[in-house]
Amino acid sequence: MAGGSATPTTDVLEDLVRTALTQVMDPEIRRPITELGMVRSVEVTGGTGGGARVVVGVDLTVAGCPMKSTLVKDVTAAAQTVPGVDEVSVDLGVMSAEQRTELRTMLRGGVGEPEIPFAKPGSLTKVYAIASGKGGVGKSSVTANLAVALAADGLSVGVVDADIYGFSIPRMLGVDRQPTRVDNMLLPPVAHGVKVVSIGMFVPQGQPVIWRGPMLHRALQQFLADVYWGDLDVLLLDLPPGTGDIAISVAQLLPTSEILVVTTPQVAAAEVAERAGSIATQTQQGVVGVVENMSWLEQPDGSRLELFGAGGGAKVAENLTAATGGPVDLLGQVPLDMSLREAGDAGTPVTLSDPDSPAAVALRGVARSLAARSRGLAGRRLGLSPV
Numbered sequence: 001m002a003g004g005s006a007t008p009t010t011d012v013l014e015d016l017v018r019t020a021l022t023q024v025m026d027p028e029i030r031r032p033i034t035e036l037g038m039v040r041s042v043e044v045t046g047g048t049g050g051g052a053r054v055v056v057g058v059d060l061t062v063a064g065c066p067m068k069s070t071l072v073k074d075v076t077a078a079a080q081t082v083p084g085v086d087e088v089s090v091d092l093g094v095m096s097a098e099q100r101t102e103l104r105t106m107l108r109g110g111v112g113e114p115e116i117p118f119a120k121p122g123s124l125t126k127v128y129a130i131a132s133g134k135g136g137v138g139k140s141s142v143t144a145n146l147a148v149a150l151a152a153d154g155l156s157v158g159v160v161d162a163d164i165y166g167f168s169i170p171r172m173l174g175v176d177r178q179p180t181r182v183d184n185m186l187l188p189p190v191a192h193g194v195k196v197v198s199i200g201m202f203v204p205q206g207q208p209v210i211w212r213g214p215m216l217h218r219a220l221q222q223f224l225a226d227v228y229w230g231d232l233d234v235l236l237l238d239l240p241p242g243t244g245d246i247a248i249s250v251a252q253l254l255p256t257s258e259i260l261v262v263t264t265p266q267v268a269a270a271e272v273a274e275r276a277g278s279i280a281t282q283t284q285q286g287v288v289g290v291v292e293n294m295s296w297l298e299q300p301d302g303s304r305l306e307l308f309g310a311g312g313g314a315k316v317a318e319n320l321t322a323a324t325g326g327p328v329d330l331l332g333q334v335p336l337d338m339s340l341r342e343a344g345d346a347g348t349p350v351t352l353s354d355p356d357s358p359a360a361v362a363l364r365g366v367a368r369s370l371a372a373r374s375r376g377l378a379g380r381r382l383g384l385s386p387v
């Protein structure tokens, strides 16, 4: 456009459109596209008294970006909110390698090399590792439900499926796509408002993962450092059962993470769960609390059938209080509930699909007690021991 030939009106319209575009978030990075350098151009033609045509040039982070249509829809809707704009079209392009490097550096806060943001001093993200002694007690179900419940309450939440061999989080949260790769940075898919990464997104369906300890460690490190998590309030890690390699890696990579122990009411299960929790004393991690799952089955007459016995959760909480020296509370008892399993299989956790079911009410209660532990350094172990 030649200097001075544009009418003030098109200039003003262009400014207004650019301002409107600050409201459009990249669906994966979740920051305004204007900040991310994705808006290449805004051209306004015609219609000084209304009926202007706008062409917005948008550069995608990668060609074939899976969120392309969402972006086009959001950009169009935002530009159309500007009075006088009649027609909007979006001209899609792709960032150059140079622009991508710039973006990556910006997202990492100016730091070029990957590091784990949650392990940095001053990180305000609460990190909870969901652990159990035995398999199949409901860790993944608890993780998926707490994540979506916390996100529904307005918190910014991420989930790392750290169960490398037995990953189940993608199904439970209904995620079926891979993270988008921007060079060597991964943008996690978002499901029900939660950012999710799992090894299940990288291996062909039906194929087992056969890795040894060091590779598990490396995979976990990548999930934490190479993924763009943004500013999270809470990060949940779904651990494999027991006290294996991954639990140790978590303690090493994320020393300020706290453990949430899941157990059933059965006394035998409780004893094993306690062992998982008391690792914390060796790794200097805190134990945030205990969740008892499969506590009872409500009968049609309202009575409770205690299929797996009673008292396991309270016993684990009591013994971990003694072992760790801090108060470890029983944060909730989640009944057996068919809707919980069905919702997990269908990819929308029960706290969203059937929020008033007894299991959902109990899980939302646990989420609320975690949310109440305010963001920041309060309640965090400082790694000091009395002399």
Ligand SMILES: Nc1ncnc2c1ncn2[C@@H]1O[C@H](COP(=O)(O)OP(=O)(O)OP(=O)(O)O)[C@@H](O)[C@H]1O
Pocket: 132, 134, 135, 136, 137, 138, 139, 140, 141, 142, 163, 166, 168, 239, 240, 241, 293, 294, 334, 335, 336, 337, 338, 340, 341, 342, 344, 345, 359
């Ligand atoms: N309260 C509940 N009511 C009904 N079904 C449940 C309940 N909790 C968990 N389940 C079901 O039990 C099975 C095991 O749960 P889940 O996968 O969450 O356990 P896990 O501890 O993560 O298992 P693993 O140790 O294999 O990772 C799943 O099919 C799940 O749907």
Ligand SMILES: [Mg+2]
Pocket: 139, 140, 141, 163, 166, 168, 238, 239
């Ligand atoms: Mg699991």
